[in-house]
Amino acid sequence: MGCGTPSITNDQTKISETKQEIQKSEKQMIVLNGVTAVGKSSVFKGALKKPHLKDEFGFSVSHTTRKPREGEQDGREYYFVTDEEFDQMVKDNKFLEYTVNHGKKYGTSFMAIQKVLEKQHCILDIDYKGMQTLLKAALPQKQINILISPPTDEEFEKRLRTRGTESEEQIQTRLRTAIVELNFFKENKGLYQHEIINDVLDVAVEEFSAILEQITHQ
Numbered sequence: 335m336g337c338g339t340p341s342i343t344n345d346q347t348k349i350s351e352t353k354q355e356i357q358k359s360e361k362q363m364i365v366l367n368g369v370t371a372v373g374k375s376s377v378f379k380g381a382l383k384k385p386h387l388k389d390e391f392g393f394s395v396s397h398t399t400r401k402p403r404e405g406e407q408d409g410r411e412y413y414f415v416t417d418e419e420f421d422q423m424v425k426d427n428k429f430l431e432y433t434v435n436h437g438k439k440y441g442t443s444f445m446a447i448q449k450v451l452e453k454q455h456c457i458l459d460i461d462y463k464g465m466q467t468l469l470k471a472a473l474p475q476k477q478i479n480i481l482i483s484p485p486t487d488e489e490f491e492k493r494l495r496t497r498g499t500e501s502e503e504q505i506q507t508r509l510r511t512a513i514v515e516l517n518f519f520k521e522n523k524g525l526y527q528h529e530i531i532n533d534v535l536d537v538a539v540e541e542f543s544a545i546l547e548q549i550t551h552q
């Protein structure tokens with residue numbers, strides 16, 4: 335291999351080093367799951383507004399091929415990438431887990447997690463397929479899995495529509511996926527150390543904050 339040619343072996347070595355560093359870290363990974371629009375980001379954002387939690391916990395910024403919503407910034411809510419860029423990252427083994435949901439790709443990169451774990455416990459917001467990959471591939475002893483559930487099976491659809499960020503076609507796709515998601519969560523409750531019913535948001539934020547506080551005291 336010529337000088338300056340990208341080396342697959344070097345890349346693999348780097349990934350395995352990154353994995354080991356994640357494994358070695360004393361910090362925890364908090365994995366959030368829940369049906370579409372149940373309020374996952376509302377719950378963790380609410381908790382991270384609290385000064386005593388803000389410094390202790392960070393959010394792993396995922397990569398996605400979906401378009402940014404109004405007010406979203408590249409590198410803050412997501413890294414917004416093209417299909418080609420995403421596929422290249424998959425080829426280069428950059429993702430701990432990735433998934434296609436509602437026709438768009440979402441991935442959690444090793445680097446995004448490692449960046450947070452250097453200083454803070456890391457919150458991941460992933461879908462049920464991402465969770466399956468994580469369980470197979472990753473670092474179970476570092477994971478605390480939390481399921482956010484809707485108060486009723488109809489409520490998330492209401493929230494999805496009220497949020498107003500999806501077209502009717504996208505809403506229909508999400509609703510079809512939601513049937514599968516809800517079944518998965520009902521059948522796999524054993525995967526989750528905690529379940530929070532997000533009925534009144536402030537109450538759910540308090541419950542989530544209490545779990546985070548426990549983690550900081552461990």
Ligand SMILES: Nc1ncnc2c1ncn2[C@@H]1O[C@H](COP(=O)(O)OP(=O)(O)OP(=O)(O)O)[C@@H](O)[C@H]1O
Binds near residue numbers: 368370372376377496
């Ligand atoms: N407890 C609640 N009561 C009423 N509305 C809520 C509640 N929690 C969140 N919402 C609203 O529901 C909508 C969906 O919330 P949010 O975007 O946080 O969901 P999400 O689970 O992160 O969504 P996604 O599946 O797209 O990642 C938002 O408009 C939010 O303001």
